Amino acid sequence: MAHMGERNGLDLGREHGRERQLNVGRARAPHAEEALGGVRFDFGIGLDYNFTTAPATCSAEEDGYFVKMSDTAAIKKLSEKAGVPDGVRVEGVPPELSKSGLEKDRFQDVNWEDQSLYTDFFFGIAPVGIHHNAYIDGLKSWRLKNWWDKMWFYPRLRELVTDTLQSSPDSPRPLARVDDGDKQVLYQADKGARVTNYSPGKDSLPARFDSMEWDEICQKGSRPWYNELFGDDKGPLRV
Known part of the structure; x- marks a missing residue:
């Protein structure tokens, strides 16, 4: 039953x-x-079939490295080292960069063929970002520290951050411009509110959200955040 x-x-x-x-x-x-x-x-x-945004590095620890698209010999050598079958799969500068989809006034002097870009040799692409999840042998923490200065924007990072913070919030610059027939589609970033820190209520005091400054947001450990981020020995960020 x-x-x-x-x-x-x-x-x-x-x-x-x-x-x-x-x-x-x-x-x-x-x-x-x-x-x-x-x-x-x-x-x-959206489905990223080609991993053009951020391919994982876990179980693919040696699939990618930094290389200039103009250096075909280096691309061939690194592709062979990574074990890519049937020749080179990298076809040059990503189309979204070669079409100058980014802001022209800020990046017009960048020759993308001569920039050292992280490239996945199996997928044959220079992705938007790197998914640092290669944990084996402590690679994740090591690469986060030792690959930071290899990023193409690193030499001009202070300039880029300063320029962004100085931009008028009433007229934010578009993240990208994409041609769509006879018109252009603009991708805008959300208007960011000030970062706040939650302070719980205590006794007769109510809970509140206190605004945080850059130094509070970015600081971790004893080394000043601007030295960790920029590495240019120019001191604090001045906007």
């Missing part, structure tokens, strides 16, 4: 689950139809 009761309960549970799925399916049907008809097809989700 106990087994029969359990079975009946399971059957009822399955029936209830099927009914819920049918109801949910009906509720979502209009959205599905709109998506298939091209009316609404942007749900804020």
Whole structure:
């Protein structure tokens, strides 16, 4: 009897689950139809099939390194070292950089072919970022420290940070401009609010959010954050 009761309960549970799925399916049907008809097809989700944003480095510790796109000999050598089969897969500067999609006034003097860019030789791309999850032999912490100054923006990082902080909040510069037929799509960053630190209430004092300055946000450990970040011995950041 106990087994029969359990079975009946399971059957009822399955029936209830099927009914819920049918109801949910009906509720979502209009959205599905709109998506298939091209009316609404942007749900804020993208699939990065080629790992052009940030390929993982876990179990792929030797798949990528820094190289100039103009140095074909180095690309060939590093591809062979990484064990890439059937020749070189890197095809040069990423199209989004060669099309000058970034702000022209800030990066117009950058020759991307001569910039040392982190490149994944198996995927054949210079990704937007590096996913530092190569934990074996302590690689993650070592690379975070020893690869920071290899990033293309490192020599001009203080300039870029200062320029960004000095930009007027009323007219933020677009992150990117993308040509779309006869018009141009601008990607804007969200207007950032001041960073705050939560202080819980105590006794008769209410809880509050206190604004934080740059020095409070960025500091970790005893070494000044600007020395850790910029490494240029120019002292504190002045905006």
